[in-house]
Structures are given as structure tokens and as C-alpha cells.
Amino acid sequence: MLLAERGRTHRATEVADRVRRTLPEAEVVLLPGATHHSLPLTAPERLDERLLAFLG
Numbered sequence: 001m002l003l004a005e006r007g008r009t010h011r012a013t014e015v016a017d018r019v020r021r022t023l024p025e026a027e028v029v030l031l032p033g034a035t036h037h038s039l040p041l042t043a044p045e046r047l048d049e050r051l052l053a054f055l056g
Contacts, residue, residue: 001016002029
């Protein structure tokens with residue numbers, strides 16, 4: 001799961017913790033400083049890396 005750390009829709013750290021508990025095999029990534037709308041601009045290299053790894 002890829003989460004924007006500063007998204008306002010939900011508390012990303014709480015969602016990440018819940019996903020890790022519920023789906024221990026899932027990979028959870030918080031993009032530091034990103035909001036939902038700034039996600040592609042805040043850390044484009046890291047976002048691209050994670051998306052390409054997922055789409056493989």
C-alpha cells in the first residue's frame with residue numbers, strides 16, 4: 001500500500017499500522033511529506049520506483 005504521509009482523508013500512520021497487522025505479507029510505504037494531491041510532485045523518484053516495482 002502506498003500512502004501519502006500528510007494526506008487529510010485518513011491518518012496514514014494509523015492506516016499503515018492496521019494494514020501491517022491485517023495483512024502481514026503486504027508492503028506498506030509512506031511517502032514522507034506528501035499529500036494526496038502533491039503525491040506525484042513530492043517524491044517523484046520514490047513514487048516511480050514503487051509503482052514500477054509493483055507493476056513489474
